[in-house]
Amino acid sequence: MISRNLRHLRVFLAVLELRSLTLASARTRVSQPAVTQALAKLEAQARGPLFDRTRHGVFANERGRVLGARVARAFARLDPALAALSPRLCLTASSSQLAALIAVVDTENFTLAARSLGHAQPTVHRAITQIETEAGQKLFERRRNGLVASRASATLAQAARLAFAELEQAEADLAEIDGREVGQIVIGALPMGRSVLLPQAVAAFRRQRPQQPLRIVDGLYDDLLVGLRRGAIDLILGALRDPAPIGDVVQELLFDDQLAIVVRPGHPLTEAGALDVELLARQSWVVPREGTPSRAQFDAFFRGSPGGGPASVIEAGSILFMRELLARGDFLGCISEAQAVAEIANGTLQRLDVAAGWENRPIGLTLRSDWVPTRAQSLLLTRLREAARSFVRN
Numbered sequence: 001m002i003s004r005n006l007r008h009l010r011v012f013l014a015v016l017e018l019r020s021l022t023l024a025s026a027r028t029r030v031s032q033p034a035v036t037q038a039l040a041k042l043e044a045q046a047r048g049p050l051f052d053r054t055r056h057g058v059f060a061n062e063r064g065r066v067l068g069a070r071v072a073r074a075f076a077r078l079d080p081a082l083a084a085l086s087p088r089l090c091l092t093a094s095s096s097q098l099a100a101l102i103a104v105v106d107t108e109n110f111t112l113a114a115r116s117l118g119h120a121q122p123t124v125h126r127a128i129t130q131i132e133t134e135a136g137q138k139l140f141e142r143r144r145n146g147l148v149a150s151r152a153s154a155t156l157a158q159a160a161r162l163a164f165a166e167l168e169q170a171e172a173d174l175a176e177i178d179g180r181e182v183g184q185i186v187i188g189a190l191p192m193g194r195s196v197l198l199p200q201a202v203a204a205f206r207r208q209r210p211q212q213p214l215r216i217v218d219g220l221y222d223d224l225l226v227g228l229r230r231g232a233i234d235l236i237l238g239a240l241r242d243p244a245p246i247g248d249v250v251q252e253l254l255f256d257d258q259l260a261i262v263v264r265p266g267h268p269l270t271e272a273g274a275l276d277v278e279l280l281a282r283q284s285w286v287v288p289r290e291g292t293p294s295r296a297q298f299d300a301f302f303r304g305s306p307g308g309g310p311a312s313v314i315e316a317g318s319i320l321f322m323r324e325l326l327a328r329g330d331f332l333g334c335i336s337e338a339q340a341v342a343e344i345a346n347g348t349l350q351r352l353d354v355a356a357g358w359e360n361r362p363i364g365l366t367l368r369s370d371w372v373p374t375r376a377q378s379l380l381l382t383r384l385r386e387a388a389r390s391f392v393r394n
Contacts, residue, residue, distance in 0.1 A: 002045050002067070002171050004095035004164070008038040009071050012050070015039065016068045019057035042067070046174050063174060070170035073372070074163035081159035085135040085152050092134055098160040100127035101139070105157040108146035158230065162368075165231030172374040184213035185377055188224035190238020191288075191317040192257065192336040192363055198237055201387040205380050212376050221292070225249070228368060234377055236366040237384065239293050239336075250369045254388035256360035259297055260337040262349040264326045275354050277305045284312040286322045286333045293361055298334050301356050323348055336361065338391050363391070 003009065007030070014024035015035065025032040043050050050064035060068060078098075082089040103113035104124065114121040132139050139153035149157065172183025189198055194216060202214065217224065217233060225245060227233035240251045261280075263269060272279075281302055288294035295315075302309035314331075316322060322333045323343055332352070333340075343349040365384065373381065 002167050002174075003042060004099075004167065005038075005041075006093065006095055008042060010075070011035050011038045012042055013068065013071055013075070015051065015058060016060050016064060019059060021058065047178060063177060066173045066177065067170050070166050070173060074166040077159045077166070078163040081152075081156040085131070085137070085156060089131065089134050093131065095164075097127040097131055098156075098164075100124045101131060101153060102157045102160055104128060104140065104147060105149045105154055108148065110147070161230045161232075169372075169374050172376060176375050181209055181212040181376065183374060183376065184215055185380055186215045186217060186227075186233045187380075188217050188219065188228060188233040188236040188238075188366075190221060190224070190236065191319070192239060192339045193237035194218060195319050195339050196342065197254075197338070197363075197384065197387050197391065200390075201380070201383040204387065205383045208379060209376055220289075225366070228366065231368075234371075234373070235381070238363065238366075240362040240364050240366065241293070242362070244366075248369050250367055251362075252365040252367065253362050254364040254385065255338075255391040257336050257338045257363045257391070258358045258360060259294060259334055259356070260340055260344075261352045261354050261356070262322075262326065262333045262335060262340055262344065263331070263352055265347060265350050267326075267330055267332075267350065269330075269332070269352060270350055275352060277302060278307055280332070280354070281305050281307050281310050283310060283332045284314075284330070285310045286314045286316055286325055286331055288317055288334065289315040292317070294334070294336065297358055297361070301358075319343060336363075338363070363388075 007028070011024060011028050011030060011034075014027045015021060018024050018027065021032055021035045021039075025035045028035070030038075039050065046063050046067060048063050049061060050067060051058040052061050079090050082093055099117060100113065100119075100123075103116050104110060107113045107116060110125050110128075111121050114124040117124065128139060135152075137152075138150065140147040140149055168183060175182035187198065198216065202216075205212075205214075217227065219227075221236075221238070221241075224233060224236050228236055229246070229248060239257075240253065244251050269275060269279075269283075287298050299309060314325070316325075319335060319339050322335060325331055326333055326349065333349070340349055340351070344351055365381070
C-alpha cells in the first residue's frame with residue numbers, strides 16, 4: 001500500500017521535478033539522508049525502483065512517472081483547501097489528521113469518528129485541535145444534535161477524500177506494471193443498470209480480468225451521488241438526470257430507454273381491448289419511487305385525467321419484487337422497458353399495448369468530471385459501452 005505520509009510524498013515530487021536529492025532536500029527542508037530514506041520506503045511500497053540514478057541526476061522511470069502523476073493530482077486537490085485555512089498546513093498537516101477530519105465531518109461526533117477509525121476519542125480530538133491551532137480558527141460548531149463543520153473544513157475533508165482516492169488509484173496503476181490486478185472498482189448501480197446492462201458488461205470484463213476486485217453498490221440516486229463525489233464510488237450506471245445534478249460530475253449517454261406497462265400473463269386487461277387513462281387509473285399499480293425520472297413520466301401520463309391519478313400505488317424499483325407481486329394479483333407495473341425485457345421474453349411478464357407517448361429516458365454513466373480512470377476501470381467502461389449497444393434502438 002502506498003504510504004499516506006504526506007511529507008514523504010512531497011519529497012518524492014520534489015525529486016521528480018528537480019532530479020536531484022540535494023535540491024529536493026533544500027526545497028522540502030529535510031536532510032538528504034531523510035530524502036533517501038523517504039524514497040526507499042516509497043520504492044519498497046511500489047515494489048520497485050522509482051528512479052534511475054545517473055551521474056547527471058535521478059530520473060523517473062515508468063513506476064516513478066505513474067506514481068508521480070497520481071501524487072501530483074492528489075496534492076492539486078489537497079493543497080488549495082489546506083492553504084485556504086492556513087498556508088502552513090501544506091507543510092504540517094498529516095494524513096492521520098485529515099483522516100480524523102473526514103471522520104468527524106461524516107459522523108458529526110468525536111466518539112463515533114474515533115470508533116470508525118479504531119482510535120481512542122482523545123486521539124481524534126487532538127488531531128482536530130492540531131489543525132485548528134495551525135489554522136487559527138474552529139473547524140466545527142457545537143450544536144445540540146452534534147458537530148457542524150465549517151465551510152472551510154467541509155471543503156478540506158472533501159479534498160482529502162479525493163486525494164486519498166488518487167493514492168488508491170496509484171496502487172492500481174503500479175500493479176498494472178507487474179501484471180497484477182489490484183484496486184477494487186466500485187460501481188453505483190441504479191435499478192435499470194444492475195438488472196440487465198451491468199451483468200452483461202461484468203461478465204465480459206471478468207473474462208479479461210478474472211481476479212479484479214469489483215463491488216456493486218445498490219442504492220438511491222442521491223446516496224450514490226454522494227459516494228461518487230467523495231471518491232468512494234467510481235461510477236454510477238443508470239438513468240441520467242436533466243440537467244446534471246451538480247457541476248463536478250459529467251454524464252455520458254449510452255442509450256435511450258422508454259417505460260413499459262406490464263402485467264402477469266392472463267391478466268384481465270390483456271383481453272380488454274382499448275385501454276384509456278380512466279380505466280388504467282382505477283387499477284392497482286407498482287411504480288418507481290417519487291423523485292425519479294420514471295415516476296415523473298408516470299405521473300405526467302395521468303395528469304389531467306378526470307378522476308386524477310391511481311389511488312392504489314406501491315413504490316418499488318426492483319423488477320424482482322414487481323414480477324413476484326404481479327404474479328400474485330391483478331396489479332399493473334410501470335418500469336423501464338430495458339429492465340423488463342428479459343421478463344417479457346421468458347413469459348413471466350406481458351406488456352400492455354398502451355399509447356402512453358412515453359418520452360425517451362436517457363440511460364448512461366455518471367462520472368466525476370476530472371476523474372482519470374485506471375486501466376482496469378477504463379476496460380470496464382469499454383465493456384459497459386459495448387453492452388449498451390444492444391439496447392440502442394435502430
